[in-house]
Ligand SMILES: Nc1ncnc2c1ncn2[C@@H]1O[C@H](COP(=O)(O)OP(=O)(O)O)[C@@H](O)[C@H]1O
């Protein structure tokens with residue numbers, strides 16, 4: 001049985017069909033790289049797996065550990081072990097980051113953490129992630145730089161310990177040292193048994209985290225897959241060869257406003273509910 005099994009998934013956003021029949025299976029312990037040109041539906045796929053209500057599933061199925069998750073809310077999906085580190089994490093002024101972390105962590109636990117346990121856990125995690133602990137007192141991503149947001153997404157993963165983590169361009173906006181810190185954390189979680197679906201445009205991250213398999217999304221479908229050599233090829237040659245060899249024309253990104261894929265994704269919603 002796969003950990004994640006997606007069959008014939010069609011997803012629309014604002015009535016426009018973005019995913020046009022995605023099939024993808026991820027086995028326990030696998031790390032799958034999701035590649036593809038911009039605007040072809042990669043973030044849409046991750047947001048749909050996580051259950052972002054902005055994306056309407058029109059057809060197909062998403063099973064996680066043998067359970068159909070399509071009817072589950074984002075926070076239920078988070079509780080059964082799914083996690084999404086967003087491409088563009090949202091900023092919410094007035095929601096304290098540590099309060100957010102506390103409600104997200106507690107919502108995964110039967111018995112709530114004591115203040116002492118909580119502080120001890122997050123202090124260690126901040127230190128390992130190289131994030132100044134004072135940032136825990138700031139508003140949720142409020143005024144954080146791109147890199148700081150990304151480090152904090154990984155901090156969330158570290159604290160929530162998901163069994164399946166999706167990382168959407170986690171390395172964009174990070175300098176080389178920060179990529180090393182983030183990659184080290186990803187490898188650590190993987191050794192602990194977490195499975196991954198990872199979007200990146202850079203071979204550098206993939207060189208550090210060693211995906212077991214790569215899949216390529218074009219025009220809202222997975223069109224080909226392979227081993228790590230596929231990542232190398234795309235890094236060197238781009239996507240031109242897909243047209244030549246597979247006869248698939250790669251539609252150029254349509255210039256539409258986007259980046260609001262993040263709203264309501266991840267454990268954010270639930271944590272916010274908890275603080276209100
Ligand atoms: N919230 C949204 N509202 C409207 N259109 C969206 C939204 N999110 C994504 N899209 C559109 O869906 C398409 C695929 O986007 P996306 O999944 O972000 O691609 P990728 O991650 O591969 O770059 C794009 O045309 C984008 O403009």
Ligand SMILES: [Mg+2]
Pocket residue numbers: 042043044087168
């Ligand atoms: Mg994207």
